Amino acid sequence: MCLAVPARLIAVNDAIGTVELTGATRDCSLLLVPEAKVGDWLLVHAGFAVQIVDEEEAQKTLEAFKELEELEEAYFAGKAAHS
Numbered sequence: 001m002c003l004a005v006p007a008r009l010i011a012v013n014d015a016i017g018t019v020e021l022t023g024a025t026r027d028c029s030l031l032l033v034p035e036a037k038v039g040d041w042l043l044v045h046a047g048f049a050v051q052i053v054d055e056e057e058a059q060k061t062l063e064a065f066k067e068l069e070e071l072e073e074a075y076f077a078g079k080a081a082h083s
Contacts, residue, residue, distance in 0.1 A: 001057050002044070002045060002055055003079050004043035004044060004045035004051070004059035005021065005043070005044055005045070005061075005065075006021070006042070006043055006044075006053060006057070006062060007019035007020060007021040007026070007041070007042055008020050008021070008029075008039070008040070008041055008042075009036055009037070009038055009039065009040045009041075009042055009057075010025065010038060010048070011038060012030065012036070012037070015030050015034070016028070016029060016030065017027060017029075017030045017036060017042070017049060019042060019044055019049070021062075026044070026047075027047075028042070028047050028048060029047060029048045029049065030051050031048070031054050032048055032049060032051075033049045033050070033051065033052055035052070035054055036041050036049060036053050039054050039073060039082050040052050041054065041057075041058035042055050051060050055067075
């Protein structure tokens with residue numbers, strides 16, 4: 001399964017964008033979304049911005065990731081307690 005992560009575009013240098021997510025910045029290709037501009041939310045996969053999404057959709061996705069992370073932590077905490 002492939003997973004694209006929403007991140008906010010904070011800088012553009014030709015066809016390379018810098019995105020930010022939870023304080024971390026990464027460069028990604030903007031070749032698939034040449035209309036992207038600073039401030040847009042992008043879905044980023046394997047170093048490529050593949051889609052522009054609205055902020056509401058991006059926040060919903062990030063919240064779902066957070067919930068999954070919390071479930072995973074609870075699961076492994078329970079396994080450790082039973083070891």
